[in-house]
Amino acid sequence: MINPEADRPVYKQLADIIREQIARGTLAPGHRVPAEMDYVQEHGISRDSVRRAMAVLRSEGLITTTARGSRVRPEQSRQSITIGPADRVTARMPNPEERLRLGVKEGIPVLVVEREGEEPQLLAADRTEIHGDAAGRALGESGRNDLG
Structure with missing residues (x-):
């Protein structure tokens, strides 16, 4: 649950939630991440906060984004x-x-x-x-x- 009154910025709280969903497999490799507006409506946060959260996850290599949306990064062979x-x-x-x-x-x-x-x-x-x-x-x- 996102707490706008918390010391941690809202976008980082959302990134934490999505990161945990990826780690648990709720958002599986290769699957589409919900749209920005889905997060806006579900958590009552701004679209900018959602975009900043997605940028954090992209920088961590957890998701990829194209014009068609974001997906959990597929597992790579090692x-x-x-x-x-x-x-x-x-x-x-x-x-x-x-x-x-x-x-x-x-x-x-x-x-x-x-x-x-x-x-x-x-x-x-x-x-x-x-x-x-x-x-x-x-x-x-x-x-x-x-x-x-």
Whole structure:
């Protein structure tokens, strides 16, 4: 339920509701998200708030929007890579050319895999699984993130 008196902005509350529906499977991958006016009427909020919520979800890679409306992003097949102790993996946001080449939507980061003697490999972070010793060591022995 959206509370206009809450400290959290209305559009973020709506984004939370839709995100939860996606996580639970109420809004399944590939299915259409209700129209803006449906949310306006159901929650008694402005169309601008609905549009801002949709922008948040698009930036998180949860939905895609075309002229025909928004849909829950379909599940993608995953690429599995194995890295060794000397390999380095970093994450960053792609530039427009990289997004186009990889088919990465706005808000989805890329992984840069660097291996000695090879050109860096650029992979879509939402479609890549990393396996190997180096991935485990990046979190430290305790399993906590030691990077910051």
